[in-house]
Amino acid sequence: MHRGKGMKFVGDSRVPAPSERKPNIPKDYSEYPGKTEAFWPNFLLKEWMVGAVFLIGFLCLTVAHEPPLEKIADPSDTAYIPLPDWYFLFLYQLLKYTYASGPFNAVGAFIIPGLAFGALLLAPFIDRGPERRPSKRPLATGFMLLAIAGITFLTWQSVATHDWEAAANQGKIVAEVEIDTEAEGYKLLEANNCLSCHGAELTGGGGSPALVDTGLTPEEVSEIAKNGRGSMPAGMFKGTDEELKKLAEYISGLTSK
Amino acid sequence: MLNKIYDWVDERLDITPLWRDIADHEVPEHVNPAHHFSAFVYCFGGLTFFVTVIQILSGMFLTMYYVPDIKNAWESVYYLQNHVAFGQIVRGMHHWGASLVIVMMFLHTLRVFFQGAYKKPRELNWVVGVLIFFVMLALGLTGYLLPWDMKALFATKVTMQIIESTPLIGTYLKTLIAGDPDIVGAQTITRFFAIHVFFLPAALFGLMAAHFVMIRKQGISGPL
Numbered sequence: 001m002h003r004g005k006g007m008k009f010v011g012d013s014r015v016p017a018p019s020e021r022k023p024n025i026p027k028d029y030s031e032y033p034g035k036t037e038a039f040w041p042n043f044l045l046k047e048w049m050v051g052a053v054f055l056i057g058f059l060c061l062t063v064a065h066e067p068p069l070e071k072i073a074d075p076s077d078t079a080y081i082p083l084p085d086w087y088f089l090f091l092y093q094l095l096k097y098t099y100a101s102g103p104f105n106a107v108g109a110f111i112i113p114g115l116a117f118g119a120l121l122l123a124p125f126i127d128r129g130p131e132r133r134p135s136k137r138p139l140a141t142g143f144m145l146l147a148i149a150g151i152t153f154l155t156w157q158s159v160a161t162h163d164w165e166a167a168a169n170q171g172k173i174v175a176e177v178e179i180d181t182e183a184e185g186y187k188l189l190e191a192n193n194c195l196s197c198h199g200a201e202l203t204g205g206g207g208s209p210a211l212v213d214t215g216l217t218p219e220e221v222s223e224i225a226k227n228g229r230g231s232m233p234a235g236m237f238k239g240t241d242e243e244l245k246k247l248a249e250y251i252s253g254l255t256s257k
Numbered sequence: 258m259l260n261k262i263y264d265w266v267d268e269r270l271d272i273t274p275l276w277r278d279i280a281d282h283e284v285p286e287h288v289n290p291a292h293h294f295s296a297f298v299y300c301f302g303g304l305t306f307f308v309t310v311i312q313i314l315s316g317m318f319l320t321m322y323y324v325p326d327i328k329n330a331w332e333s334v335y336y337l338q339n340h341v342a343f344g345q346i347v348r349g350m351h352h353w354g355a356s357l358v359i360v361m362m363f364l365h366t367l368r369v370f371f372q373g374a375y376k377k378p379r380e381l382n383w384v385v386g387v388l389i390f391f392v393m394l395a396l397g398l399t400g401y402l403l404p405w406d407m408k409a410l411f412a413t414k415v416t417m418q419i420i421e422s423t424p425l426i427g428t429y430l431k432t433l434i435a436g437d438p439d440i441v442g443a444q445t446i447t448r449f450f451a452i453h454v455f456f457l458p459a460a461l462f463g464l465m466a467a468h469f470v471m472i473r474k475q476g477i478s479g480p481l
Contacts, residue, residue: 127373128376141371
């Protein structure tokens with residue numbers, strides 16, 4: 001590769017340190033033992049190959065897993081259980097403990113994270129010794145391992161205590177369907193208090209599934225209406241058998257176009 | 258041909274010193290995985306940069322469709338994901354890339370920490386690196402709201418409660434970020450969009466430039 005033209009450079013950006021101070025310019029690489037390699041083009045080519053392999057793996061991930069999208073935000077759904085992105089779970093979980101929430105909120109929201117991230121930011125000024133090996137600086141290594149263990153534990157706790165089944169249901173995109181509120185089936189739903197959980201638009205919410213696109217047969221629907229399922233108690237339906245049949249057929253027939 | 262163009266520009270602007278500063282240096286053996294496989298730990302920083310570039314490019318393409326508005330934000334994301342050719346890939350790259358950037362940055366931070374590479378004379382570069390970490394977390398937080406779906410809204414409400422609980426300035430801070438002391442709504446989404454797309458990337462570029470200038474100036478830390 002063509003390098004320079006024998007010109008005098010006005011300013012090489014590498015400013016030498018005054019010799020009376022400890023030199024802050026690293027040794028020339030030729031002083032390192034072993035084989036150095038030119039960055040351009042040899043090493044960069046290898047880096048690009050690693051990058052290409054990485055990119056292929058990454059694209060496979062994006063093809064295999066569709067990015068999640070829940071239904072459009074509905075501020076009126078008060079039963080929704082919120083969850084932040086996974087890398088904030090440990091902070092979120094911390095705020096659930098007695099001495100880190102409520103009257104102690106400042107502890108969980110500011111003091112503990114502030115100390116941890118503050119220490120991370122100022123690590124070079126706290127751990128000032130000349131030693132670099134982890135075994136030679138036990139305090140720095142110990143606190144970092146403790147922090148990693150803490151973050152892992154809190155994240156795990158948060159994942160373990162979250163109701164993933166309800167979470168998958170509560171945000172599902174429900175296909176819109178024109179609902180005839182004058183229909184006999186809808187009137188029966190109204191009369192039996194179904195709408196208070198399943199919603200006036202029958203779109204569900206807060207742990208109750210939508211009644212549109214259920215994919216259930218009328219027999220299965222009447223079975224659930226009588227005996228309940230999941231958090232739905234038995235005996236919700238209080239009408240006659242004939243009404244139950246009408247209601248079941250109505251729900252079973254609710255499909256979006 | 259290329260050499261001739263280079264010579265033509267170099268004759269006028271003397272770009273060779275610039276070129277030398279950026280690319281003309283040797284890579285020492287101890288960071289080269291071709292010589293010691295365990296040196297793959299030195300790849301994490303570069304991969305963080307690589308994923309960041311993916312985030313910038315995919316984000317630029319997302320804004321071709323995205324509308325920062327409470328009525329249309331979700332619709333535009335849904336349309337992009339389900340009706341635009343390769344829209345799912347573009348959104349997927351931005352969505353999964355956001356997680357990957359955190360993972361890679363975490364690994365890079367741990368590598369630098371456990372090797373004690375932040376010690377003199379590299380203290381400032383460590384501080385800048387941790388600031389980049391904070392900016393990335395803030396990018397993740399503001400980006401989470403933008404699709405305006407259920408989890409976006411409710412996670413942001415929780416964030417706002419935490420911000421509001423800041424001693425003394427809580428309410429002002431919340432109003433500044435959300436655009437209203439009580440509502441997470443139309444103002445919030447435009448503010449988060451502006452923060453996510455203009456303010457934080459600007460800060461990120463400045464910090465990354467400083468990060469790279471410093472490493473070129475100081476060189477990589479020696480072997481343990």
